[in-house]
Amino acid sequence: MNEEKYKIITINHLVNNKIINELDRLFSRYPTEDIYYKIENANTIKIYLNQLDFSDFKNTTTLRIHFIDDNTKLLLKKILTKIESIKSYGLKGRKRVYVGYDQERKVRNRKLKEVIRKKYYYAQDHNFSKKNNEVPKEFINKIIVGDSEEVLKKLPDNCIDLIFTSPPYNFGLDYENHKDGINWNEYFNKLFRIFKECIRVLKYGARIIVNVQPLFSDYIPIHHIISNFFMENKLIWKGEILWEKHNYNCKYTAWGSWKSPSNPYLKYTWEFLEIFSKGTLKHYGKQENADITADEFKKWVYAKWDIAPEYNMKKYGHPAMFPEELAERVIKLFSFRGDVVLDPFNGAGTTCVVAKRLGRKYIGIDISEEYCKKAEERLRSVLIQLPLFDKGGKKYE
Numbered sequence: 001m002n003e004e005k006y007k008i009i010t011i012n013h014l015v016n017n018k019i020i021n022e023l024d025r026l027f028s029r030y031p032t033e034d035i036y037y038k039i040e041n042a043n044t045i046k047i048y049l050n051q052l053d054f055s056d057f058k059n060t061t062t063l064r065i066h067f068i069d070d071n072t073k074l075l076l077k078k079i080l081t082k083i084e085s086i087k088s089y090g091l092k093g094r095k096r097v098y099v100g101y102d103q104e105r106k107v108r109n110r111k112l113k114e115v116i117r118k119k120y121y122y123a124q125d126h127n128f129s130k131k132n133n134e135v136p137k138e139f140i141n142k143i144i145v146g147d148s149e150e151v152l153k154k155l156p157d158n159c160i161d162l163i164f165t166s167p168p169y170n171f172g173l174d175y176e177n178h179k180d181g182i183n184w185n186e187y188f189n190k191l192f193r194i195f196k197e198c199i200r201v202l203k204y205g206a207r208i209i210v211n212v213q214p215l216f217s218d219y220i221p222i223h224h225i226i227s228n229f230f231m232e233n234k235l236i237w238k239g240e241i242l243w244e245k246h247n248y249n250c251k252y253t254a255w256g257s258w259k260s261p262s263n264p265y266l267k268y269t270w271e272f273l274e275i276f277s278k279g280t281l282k283h284y285g286k287q288e289n290a291d292i293t294a295d296e297f298k299k300w301v302y303a304k305w306d307i308a309p310e311y312n313m314k315k316y317g318h319p320a321m322f323p324e325e326l327a328e329r330v331i332k333l334f335s336f337r338g339d340v341v342l343d344p345f346n347g348a349g350t351t352c353v354v355a356k357r358l359g360r361k362y363i364g365i366d367i368s369e370e371y372c373k374k375a376e377e378r379l380r381s382v383l384i385q386l387p388l389f390d391k392g393g394k395k396y397e
């Protein structure tokens, strides 16, 4: 048997005849090319694993548990737990493939080529300080009325763990205290002065995530212009999430040139979330403060999120809110419990409401006193949600 073809799992357990009989019975169900075992010595069993229909293996093993003595039962449980704890595998039909699934087929020397190409070359020569600071107490868990350009200047450098925000899109919406729909140059100049402050206050390794929808009818790719701004300012573009809302907002019947290629008008039912990191891609935090479950993680790292738009905007008296679920995914995927989350265009406070519920600290800034009052009102009724633990202190998945 070519042992290189297998992942080897070592189980320490006192071996006896009953155990050998049970292992023979169990492993004879599977081809030796897929899995087999060897008794290494009186205390050690080695399992050679290449590929396996794990749910079949689990069902069979679990069934046998009712017919065998406690010692053998314990061994089967150990085997099952060890195999189940292997989280990296490929899939081939119903089988999990444990060996060779991650081998490079098309690109040889991938790592070397990455070095030659220079990953995020545009952000390599940054001079961000690695020294992070605390947010002064008076700003923690506060909703602040004011122009973010001014308010942010009061915060020290490198003190915020995550910024999640949705700036005004310049569509011409009726905001309470902000003129939307101005000349594009004026719009971007103001936005970028605020974003410069955002970059300054981000910790080393922290992220800013900006939700935008371009004004397609003006042919202004806001999401690209914003991305260019952050890259020119040496942030690493970490990626982009497509927020599929499944709603088409365009009120006029516009397909452009109907049934003619002369000028068809493209329609969109989604918005973008652009993600940037300061200095490095890794954000420091203790694993025990991560509260995202395995299922959420697996689902949310696929960068297309189907989430319905916020339908309660009338209730909160704000014309352009994002839904709590969007903020929840962002906050759980990109921050730890106890982190400080900032929204410099806070509106009715969705980011802060979710941050509070998930045990993060929050700072929300909005130019409108009315929206800030709404946000405060919402925050008053938010209960902090504790992560679920079982009796052994292990987080429920």
Ligand SMILES: C[S@@+](CC[C@H](N)C(=O)[O-])C[C@H]1O[C@@H](n2cnc3c(N)ncnc32)[C@H](O)[C@@H]1O
Residues within 6 Å of the ligand: 146, 147, 148, 149, 165, 166, 167, 168, 169, 175, 176, 177, 178, 318, 320, 321, 322, 323, 344, 345, 346, 347, 348, 349, 350, 351, 365, 366, 367, 368, 371
């Ligand atoms: C798209 S809304 C954000 C809505 C928010 N995400 C929510 O779910 O409620 C943009 C907000 O930016 C605010 N705003 C506009 N200019 C601002 C500025 N210079 N400083 C702070 N807030 C500003 C507006 O009042 C508006 O509430």
